[in-house]
Amino acid sequence: xxxxxxxxxxxxxxxxxxxxxxxxxxxxxxxxxxxxxxxxxxxxxxxxxxxxxxxxxxxxxxxxxxxxxxxxxxxxxxxxxxxxxxxxxxxxxxxxxxxxxxxxxxxxxxxxxxxxxxxxxxxxxxxxxxxxxxxxxxxxxxxxxxxxxxxxxxxxxxxxxxxxxxxxxxxxxxxxxxxxxxxxxxxxxxxxxxxxxxxxxxxxxxxxxxxxxxxxxxxxxxxxxxxxxxxxxxxxxxxxxxxxxxxxxxxxxxxxxxxxxxxxxxxxxxxxxxxxxxxxxxxxxx
Amino acid sequence: xxxxxxxxxxxxxxxxxxxxxxxxxxxxxxxxxxxxxxxxxxxxxxxxxxxxxxxxxxxxxxxxxxxxxxxxxxxxxxxxxxxxxxxxxxxxxxxxxxxxxxxxxxxxxxxxxxxxxxxxxxxxxxxxxxxxxxxxxxxxxxxxxxxxxxxxxxxxxxxxxxxxxxxxxxxxxxxxxxxxxxxxxxxxxxxxxxxxxxxxxxxxxxxxxxxxxxxxxxxxxxxxxxxxxxxxxxx
Ligand code: SF4
Ligand code: SF4
Numbered sequence: 001x002x003x004x005x006x007x008x009x010x011x012x013x014x015x016x017x018x019x020x021x022x023x024x025x026x027x028x029x030x031x032x033x034x035x036x037x038x039x040x041x042x043x044x045x046x047x048x049x050x051x052x053x054x055x056x057x058x059x060x061x062x063x064x065x066x067x068x069x070x071x072x073x074x075x076x077x078x079x080x081x082x083x084x085x086x087x088x089x090x091x092x093x094x095x096x097x098x099x100x101x102x103x104x105x106x107x108x109x110x111x112x113x114x115x116x117x118x119x120x121x122x123x124x125x126x127x128x129x130x131x132x133x134x135x136x137x138x139x140x141x142x143x144x145x146x147x148x149x150x151x152x153x154x155x156x157x158x159x160x161x162x163x164x165x166x167x168x169x170x171x172x173x174x175x176x177x178x179x180x181x182x183x184x185x186x187x188x189x190x191x192x193x194x195x196x197x198x199x200x201x202x203x204x205x206x207x208x209x210x211x212x213x214x215x216x217x218x219x220x221x222x223x224x225x226x227x228x229x230x231x232x233x234x235x236x237x238x239x240x241x242x243x244x245x246x247x248x249x250x251x252x253x254x255x256x257x258x259x260x261x262x263x264x265x266x267x268x269x270x271x272x273x274x275x276x277x278x279x280x281x282x283x284x285x286x
Numbered sequence: 287x288x289x290x291x292x293x294x295x296x297x298x299x300x301x302x303x304x305x306x307x308x309x310x311x312x313x314x315x316x317x318x319x320x321x322x323x324x325x326x327x328x329x330x331x332x333x334x335x336x337x338x339x340x341x342x343x344x345x346x347x348x349x350x351x352x353x354x355x356x357x358x359x360x361x362x363x364x365x366x367x368x369x370x371x372x373x374x375x376x377x378x379x380x381x382x383x384x385x386x387x388x389x390x391x392x393x394x395x396x397x398x399x400x401x402x403x404x405x406x407x408x409x410x411x412x413x414x415x416x417x418x419x420x421x422x423x424x425x426x427x428x429x430x431x432x433x434x435x436x437x438x439x440x441x442x443x444x445x446x447x448x449x450x451x452x453x454x455x456x457x458x459x460x461x462x463x464x465x466x467x468x469x470x471x472x473x474x475x476x477x478x479x480x481x482x483x484x485x486x487x488x489x490x491x492x493x494x495x496x497x498x499x500x501x502x503x504x505x506x507x508x509x510x511x512x513x514x515x516x517x518x519x520x521x
Contacts (some may be wrong), residue, residue: 006339007512008406011401069422076392142402144367212496225462286499
């Protein structure tokens, strides 16, 4: 209705976008630690990336629980009598728990210097880590009534966002330790940011040319305050600028790469926030 | 083909099962809000949230203007996205009758059901309430399950002064709702979402029920109301 006397809220607050950000980084850092068993250049990241991944996993869990209106009931999500497998949240809860369990086991095996088991756990953990951005994408995709969210792109976009933000954090962890690692992380950032950019272009296209709700959402996301965050910070400053920077000679040096990493992190947060909020604005008027 | 036509959760047209529905005749609604009040009284619905509400739009050109009312409530969808979105089965559908209800003691408050309902039919209960101890969980219209199962009509239906709300079993061809739905042109809200809503409107002008460009540039005075509402309701 155009005129109204009752107003509606957005159900999912910005806390979720912080969660998307931290869990995405946690997943990608675990993957970097796994790579260290197979690619020598990632060796300096094995322990540091894993520890930070674990800390971020704990923070993400706390964020998720604190956003529930009944935080003490979060255990319900592990109750087999309650679990509803048509909900991506149920899968996500199990994915998070199993990722946490594998991370703990990985920690102990690394401490014991048990290389064989550590490798196996690293691979298993990486597969579970891949599930985290995928399920967060599905969390949004399944809501058929929400513009922007309801596209098959979301799970893949979240995987790319996870890689880009994770590689950016990893480049800070790596510092100037190894030239080869430096080259690899630059490539990671470049390719995943490129993938994010390509997906955003198609997302913008389909949203702008969509039905009435989508078209209005496009207008909200490209103008006003949200337009500043989405287009200005997310796309231009946080995706396009770092890609150009990484391609320029300065981007191959450590200082340039750090600057690009910082921009990618800011952009990654802005994109997650605007996608979360953007999908909810129009319906508050229905 | 019939097994392909219905998803397993749907009960419309299933022999031996009831499928309750509401018909709202917009030609009869005078916007008195008695239904909202009756619902508030029936369920101790807290201030600022509603199980049923009556939005309006002013149509026409001055001096020939009128308010077009559109009572709203949960559509007790036959294929409800809120049920499939709930990770802990706290939202469920009663097969015989089609009521979509809540297990209040199970709800963790993740708000996935609110995100998935295309109709804004769900809301979060406040942290404290004076007379009822169900707090901080999601709530919504129950189609007055407790009354209907005792042979009574929902509170809003009983109280409607214009008899704009009619309630009954759509699987019973002799019921008034069946007769109305089969003989008059009716519309449901947002049918394209595939939810198969079971609140049918007579006289609904889709032009008035859709988002429209008014969303993008709402009247200033309404935007002020909206901001004041959000400020007072913790948005
Ligand atoms: S109207 Fe919303 S809350 Fe009610 S059954 Fe349909 S999807 Fe669920
Ligand atoms: S808020 Fe409650 S009822 Fe809604 S999806 Fe979450 S657990 Fe289910």
